[in-house]
Amino acid sequence: MRTRQLCALVAGSAYFSTIASARNVPSNIGQPLLSPQRKVVSLSTERRSISDPVLRDRLRRRANTAEAALDNEETLYFVNATIGTPAQSVRLHIDTGSSDLWVNTPESSLCTQRTDPCAFAGSYVANESSTYEFVGDWFNISYVDGSGASGDYVSDTITIGSSTLDRLQFGIGYTSSSSQGILGIGYASNEVQVGRAGKDPYDNLPVALVSAGQISRNTYSLWLNDLDASRGSILFGGIDTEQYTGPLYTLPIQANGGVYSEFLITLTALKLGQETIAEDQALAVLLDSGSSLTYLPDEFVETIFERVNARYDSEAGAAYVPCALENNSTTLDFTFSSPTISVQMGELVLDLVTSSGRRPRFTNGEEACLFGIAPAGEGTNVLGDTFLRSAYVVYDIDNNQISLAQTKFNATASDVREIPAGTDLPGATVVSNSVAATSGVIRGGGGGGAGVDSGAAVLAASLSTYALVLLCLGFTTFATLH
Numbered sequence: 189m190r191t192r193q194l195c196a197l198v199a200g201s202a203y204f205s206t207i208a209s210a211r212n213v214p215s216n217i218g219q220p221l222l223s224p225q226r227k228v229v230s231l232s233t234e235r236r237s238i239s240d241p242v243l244r245d246r247l248r249r250r251a252n253t254a255e256a257a258l259d260n261e262e263t264l265y266f267v268n269a270t271i272g273t274p275a276q277s278v279r280l281h282i283d284t285g286s287s288d289l290w291v292n293t294p295e296s297s298l299c300t301q302r303t304d305p306c307a308f309a310g311s312y313v314a315n316e317s318s319t320y321e322f323v324g325d326w327f328n329i330s331y332v333d334g335s336g337a338s339g340d341y342v343s344d345t346i347t348i349g350s351s352t353l354d355r356l357q358f359g360i361g362y363t364s365s366s367s368q369g370i371l372g373i374g375y376a377s378n379e380v381q382v383g384r385a386g387k388d389p390y391d392n393l394p395v396a397l398v399s400a401g402q403i404s405r406n407t408y409s410l411w412l413n414d415l416d417a418s419r420g421s422i423l424f425g426g427i428d429t430e431q432y433t434g435p436l437y438t439l440p441i442q443a444n445g446g447v448y449s450e451f452l453i454t455l456t457a458l459k460l461g462q463e464t465i466a467e468d469q470a471l472a473v474l475l476d477s478g479s480s481l482t483y484l485p486d487e488f489v490e491t492i493f494e495r496v497n498a499r500y501d502s503e504a505g506a507a508y509v510p511c512a513l514e515n516n517s518t519t520l521d522f523t524f525s526s527p528t529i530s531v532q533m534g535e536l537v538l539d540l541v542t543s544s545g546r547r548p549r550f551t552n553g554e555e556a557c558l559f560g561i562a563p564a565g566e567g568t569n570v571l572g573d574t575f576l577r578s579a580y581v582v583y584d585i586d587n588n589q590i591s592l593a594q595t596k597f598n599a600t601a602s603d604v605r606e607i608p609a610g611t612d613l614p615g616a617t618v619v620s621n622s623v624a625a626t627s628g629v630i631r632g633g634g635g636g637g638a639g640v641d642s643g644a645a646v647l648a649a650s651l652s653t654y655a656l657v658l659l660c661l662g663f664t665t666f667a668t669l670h
Contacts, residue, residue: 227404228426228606229351229397265412265420265477265573266309267371269348271358272317278310278369282422284410284451284583285476285570286372287379287392289346290327290337290359298364309368314360319345326385327359337361341381353400357390370478373408375585378449394585397424404609406585410477412577414597415535423604429615430601432580432593436616437527441588442472442625448588451475454625455569457523458488465491471569472625475581475590479572483564485628490563492520496533498559511547511557513537520561522575525622527592531578536560538574569628582613591616 266279271291278291292299292311299306314320323341339362343355359380376382376389397403403425411431413420421428427436442452452472458465465488473484484492493500498507514537519530538558540548547555560574582591584607591613605614 227402228604229348229402229424266368267348267422269346269371271312271346272314272344273319274317275347276310276312276316278312279308280369280371281309281478282410283370283372283476283478284374285474285478286370287374287376288327288329288359288372288381289356289370289393290329290361290372291369292361292364292367293339296339296362296364298361298367305367312360312369314340314342314344317344319354321355323357324385326387327361327380328384329359329380337364337366339363351397351402353393353396356393356396372478373583374451375449377447394424403607405607407582407587407607407613409580409582410576411580411595411599412477412573413595414577415538417598426604426606427582427614428599429603429605431596431599433596434594435527436580436582436591436593436613437524438582438584438589438591438613438616438618439524439527439622440624441590442629443588444629451583451590452625452629453524453590453592454623455522456525456623457521457528458484459521459523460492460495461518463495470623470626472628473569473571475576475583476570476572477576479570480574481560481562481570482572482574483562483567483570485569486563486565489561492561493559496559500563505562507559507562508540508550508556509537509559510550511537511539511555514557522571524592524619526619529575529579529592529594531575535577536574582607582616584613587611589613 265282267282268277269280270277280289280291292306292309293313294300294306294311295313296306296311299311314322321343323343325340327341328338337359339360341357341359343357346353346356346358371393372379373392373394376392376395379389379392381387382389391399394403394406394408398406405425408422408424409427409431411421411428421431439453441448442454444450444452452474454469455471455473456469457467458469466485471485492498493507496509496513498509500507514534516533518533520533520536522529522531536559538560540556540558542548547557550556564570578595580593580595584591607613
């Protein structure tokens with residue numbers, strides 16, 4: 189194998205973080221605070237490190253039409269849940285870029301591997317639940333590398349904290365490439381059942397919460413908190429005004445072929461410090477909590493890489509920067525008509541750790557870290573967790589709107605307000621004359637769990653080849669961002 193090929197493989201897996209087992213998860217993760225005066229379901233989320241965010245992003249980019257679920261950054265965001273009677277515990281990764289809840293079964297080809305990869309997130313056995321009901325055998329999600337998840341659609345009782353839903357439909361992955369269950373909370377029109385089987389949408393979790401009277405509107409707000417925080421929160425049917433600063437601006441979601449199926453809004457400008465990277469734009473970008481990195485047009489990214497002196501490996505699909513960049517005060521500023529969200533450089537510099545427990549180094553001795561921006565290529569422009577941690581986002585599915593504000597990291601106070609039925613959002617300002625997207629809109633009409641195709645998946649390589657990592661990352665000396 190050529191050295192360049194080895195570099196691509198190793199770079200894709202050159203860091204390692206231990207994922208705690210399920211028995212070590214605090215018992216209050218995912219416990220809701222359900223007020224008797226308000227219809228708001230509040231869940232705390234837990235952030236957990238993953239070993240290879242770039243690889244996971246590729247594996248989760250679906251291979252059919254144009255867009256949907258990806259996966260999270262250096263970390264994943266989970267809530268605890270139980271399924272069935274008696275209750276079976278699972279941990280679910282929250283994903284705004286997809287719409288189906290699905291879980292593994294312990295008999296799947298993935299879960300039966302000797303390493304027991306499904307142990308930390310749990311799994312579900314349908315025949316052990318007295319409230320299980322079979323729906324159909326058409327659950328099938330495919331990924332770019334040819335792997336994916338397939339099995340049955342079923343329904344059962346699901347509890348997230350003290351919020352219980354009877355006969356909620358979800359998928360069981362009898363074959364799977366993901367070691368944890370996914371809680372897709374996007375548009376019902378983007379469910380696999382719609383796109384793959386040509387069937388009507390079913391009530392996924394947000395819709396079911398409305399139908400059960402637990403929230404008044406199919407709306408939720410997401411606060412991921414900063415890169416160093418282990419907790420964030422998601423509020424179904426509510427907002428917390430103490431978790432953001434400045435105005436909360438409301439923007440329209442962009443339809444795809446006349447169909448609302450993804451959380452696409454319009455990016456109008458991008459700046460790095462005082463330098464304008466792009467202006468007068470009308471670019472559709474996807475807000476996806478399931479994506480680890482942020483994927484922008486290649487020409488934008490090339491300029492950013494030049495300014496931060498990042499080294500990009502096209503085969504690995506990742507760029508590397510000196511870890512010292514995390515202390516730089518420059519921000520990357522995203523403008524959406526009126527609101528501008530500023531992302532601190534420290535939120536874009538992600539740890540790489542080899543099997544020896546040390547950061548890799550460039551040949552000049554500087555420690556190397558992963559950079560949280562990558563080129564979208566022919567795929568969808570995605571604002572993943574490296575952007576979303578800096579934004580407080582309210583997803584209003586009923587009214588096809590997104591509201592944004594600058595996040596307040598590590599907020600200690602709380603002021604939760606119910607989002608009532610209708611169109612009003614407490615404290616929000618509707619952006620007048622907002623720009624409609626004219627580029628970047630997903631091709632293919634949208635809906636049904638279509639996916640982003642960014643090329644073949646990077647294979648996982650051995651973490652033991654630390655010397656090769658140094659060779660691969662040591663092509664150039666990096667300067668400090670001014």
